[in-house]
Amino acid sequence: MSEGQTLAPDADRIEAIARATIAKLPPEFARHLGDVVLRIEDFAEDDILAEMGIENPFELTGLYTGLPVGSKSVDHSGTMPDMIHLYRRAILDEWVETGVTLEALVSHVVIHEIGHHFGLSDEDMHALEEMVG
Structure with a gap:
């Protein structure tokens, strides 16, 4: 905290x-x-947590919902928009526990979820995070 x-x-x-x-x-x-x-x-909604098998809502800091860029087609028109969900209380809890800056933590979660949007591997997400760093 400042x-x-x-x-x-x-x-x-x-x-x-x-x-x-x-x-x-x-x-x-x-x-x-x-x-x-x-x-x-x-926090994530209870049905999302249940679907993911997560009991503690503090364990989920972010979620991407939608189709990765390469999976889209005209057949998907009319579907819900792609979304990046950030779960504030879980992020703040991790922020306190880890001691990293809030900016670094939020950036990490956002890039991870963007990585899902693009269908990136964990290695690619890490490289993107370093690029933005």
């Missing part, structure tokens, strides 16, 4: 960090993210 900060960062702060991370992406990534919706919620 000096004098007495309240946990709110959803607007998390979103600002996420959008700043997206703005730093190379153009070949950024041009495919225009229609992706960014949602900041305190």
Whole structure:
């Protein structure tokens, strides 16, 4: 936390960090993210957690819902938009536990979820994270 900060960062702060991370992406990534919706919620919904087999909502910091870029076709028109969900309370909990900066943590989660959008491997996501770093 910054000096004098007495309240946990709110959803607007998390979103600002996420959008700043997206703005730093190379153009070949950024041009495919225009229609992706960014949602900041305190926790994942219970049905999402159950579907993923997660009992503790603090264990899920982010989620990508939608189809990877290479899997899209005209057959998918009319479907829900691709979304990156960031779960504020889980992020804040990890932030406190790990001691990394909030910016670094949110950036890591955002890039991981963007990686799912592009169908990237963990290795590719790590390289993208270093690029944005």
